[in-house]
Amino acid sequence: MSDYLAIPFTVGFNSEHLGSGNDWEDRWQHAVCRLEQTVQAIVRMGGILTRASPSQVGDESIAFCFVAKKIHEQEILGRLYPERLTGQKGCFDGIVSISFDSITVGGHIWNSRSDQWWDGGETVRGVELAHVYSRILESPTELRDRQKKLIEAIIAATPEYQRRENENDINWGLRLAPVEEMIEGPNRHFGRGDMPPHDRLPKPGETAEQWAKRVAVDGQALIDEMDLFERCDKDPLFYMALRPSAEETQFRFLVDGLFPFGVVSLVAGDGGVGKSTMLTELCAVVGSQSTDERTFLGRPVNERGICMFFSGEDNPSFLMERQEFYQRQGHANASQCFLIGAAGRSFDECISMVRRYKDRVKLAVFDPASKFFTGGNDNDAIDPQIGKLDALAAETGCAVVLVHHLTKGRVQQFSHMRDKIRGAGAFVNRPRLVLGIMRKGAEAARIVEIGILKHNIPPSQALWGELGKGRLFYQNPETLRLDPLEDGQQRQGRLPSAENGNNVALERWVLDTVRQRVASGGEVRKTGRKSLHQGQQETGGSYSRLAIERAQDSLIAAGLLLDTEAGLQICEPPSTE
Structure with a gap:
């Protein structure tokens, strides 16, 4: 028995x-x-x-x-x-x-x-x-x-x-x-x-x-x-x-470690840095019916379904052109990826459109916050408006993403971005996760740094990246996708000095020396004791401090060299051919 x-x-x-x-x-x-x-x-x-x-x-x-x-x-x-x-x-x-x-x-x-x-x-x-x-x-x-x-x-x-x-x-x-x-x-x-x-x-x-x-x-x-x-x-x-259920105590992410379901996330960055393009890429991939592997920012996309992108800045013709672009690549299925011009629509009207699809919606993006919210610097005004997005996320179970700008003035270090987010403190405090994006080097180089600025997610959950540390991506003009950058990838094209007649040998020496020191675990700074000018005799250099600094600035402007919190880093995007 x-x-x-x-x-x-x-x-x-x-x-x-x-x-x-x-x-x-x-x-x-x-x-x-x-x-x-x-x-x-x-x-x-x-x-x-x-x-x-x-x-x-x-x-x-x-x-x-x-x-x-x-x-x-x-x-x-x-x-x-x-x-x-x-x-x-x-x-x-x-x-x-x-x-x-x-x-x-x-x-x-x-x-x-x-x-x-x-x-x-x-x-x-x-x-x-x-x-x-x-x-x-x-x-x-x-x-x-x-x-x-x-x-x-x-x-x-x-x-x-x-x-x-x-x-x-x-x-x-x-x-x-x-x-x-x-x-x-x-x-x-x-x-x-x-x-x-x-x-x-x-x-x-x-x-x-x-x-x-x-x-x-x-x-x-x-x-x-x-x-x-x-x-x-x-x-x-x-x-x-x-006694919450297992689903209520575990975070599910739309992308591995990024954009949790059922809560609000924020994406912050300067105007024109590529926030909207980045999130339309995400919508296209999540709404895709392609059988190919689907990734975003180098990580797998976990679910597919309906995506709704409410743009308060782009007109319908631009959004249609963007959607057709992704469709030609096999993404952004018209029955699942909705890029919606929100000019003239109220915030509540956009929310009601998401509610119509209930649990079929996987992602809802509101871009930018200034087009939907009023009282940008007043916490008492902003807090209940973000509360509406919280309620929407909880009711539908989808990932809700709000897009927001930084205050004027260039951010020098990624870790300083959080303090530059514009307006009321509720923009940082209320979202469960805040993702930052900033440009590195000249705009023509198409290099951006992306990372998590803040999160309220239990330590047991594996996140997309370390808090306060960015990762580098190349904004590919051919695919409109963000390609992760890895050391050693070769960029096609000539050095800046090949165009302006400056010392090509010096620029090559700067790149080679930085690459060697970083590969051996060293640290290189633009100036000071750890600069290239100090100890250059060991690497066969005999350049003046001023010449080295000019070459560094030229390479940074061209996007081949990055000045990060960890020091100078090689940045050579993959070929677009």
Whole structure:
């Protein structure tokens, strides 16, 4: 005999208790919503959804079972179904809704001594594991055939005169009802006759004992959870707030480590640096139906679906041209990637457009904040407007991205960008993640540095990059994509001095020396003790300090050399050929 057993039960309500009147449908919807909340709470306690089951709880009921060790049977039954023993209400009895008296607990078909579907609602008791194990895998067809045989046997054993007397008996009529009624029982309207979740079903080759060990709840822990539920005044929403689900405690990212679902992120940078182009690329990739590997900023894109980009600056013709460009590359499917001109549309109107698609939307971008928000420097004004985006993200589950500008004045170091974000502090404080983008070198070099400026994400989550440290990308004019830059990639073209007649040999020496020192773990600064002028005799140089500094400036302007917080770095974008 097994040390485990199952305790099957149902929770539900009787629609007859809802009364009558023109608002009956509304009351029924409220009751169903409350029942659904109770179901979620039971699942979080370890309850396993099973096939629909008749019960005295009423015509709207949902079937469950707890698998636990036998030593906890009586205590669990005492909390779950004590009414027959003590007259007290059980843990899930008496969950009051504004539209009906209460949810109640009742029996399950597996509680039936005779294994007949109609008498399972008389009581709740523990059931041997072997019986439950065989029934949990039962298909609808097998259930129908087994119950049909039971009914046929009952009819055959009933004398003719008694059958005639029973024709007007409601219960007898139910026993002779169509097989669909036998399968769905009282759940024919509610439609909760589903199999248990896949991960709760026995796996191939798994014995009843192995299955029980995997899905069983700790008896004492279940009793403690029932106590907590009652201390929450049997309010399932209150209980679930204290016991969040795994999905609620784990971040899901649209891109690995970047743009979490269900919250707001911010992208900040100077005007013209490429924020909009970067995010239209993301929309095109997420909305793509291409079977090719989909990446963004060097990381995999985890999900595909509808993207909505609301542009407050670009006109519809430009957006259409941009969408057609990505479509020619096999991305930005017109049925999933929407680039929308938001000029003349209110903020609330744009939000309502996202809500229409609900959980089908994966990404919503609002660019820029100044076109949608009012009161840019006033926290009291900005905070509730970002709150609308928070509500939108939570309701739809999509990643919401807000685009914003920096204050005027060039940012010299990436780590200083956070302090340059324009306007109210809420622009930095409210979003869960802030991504910065800044130009490196001359605009013609098309080199940008991108990194995370701020986040409120648990340390257990792997992020796209280190906080406050940027990564270099090349803005590819041919594909409009951001290509990650790696040391050693060769850029096609000539050095700046080849164009202006300056010392080409000096510039090559600067690049070679920086590359060698960095490769060996050294650090090179523009000036000071770690500059190229210091110790140049070791590398065959004999240039003046002024000449070296001019060559460095020329290479930085051309985008071949970068002046970063870690010192001078080689920056040679990949060929666009």
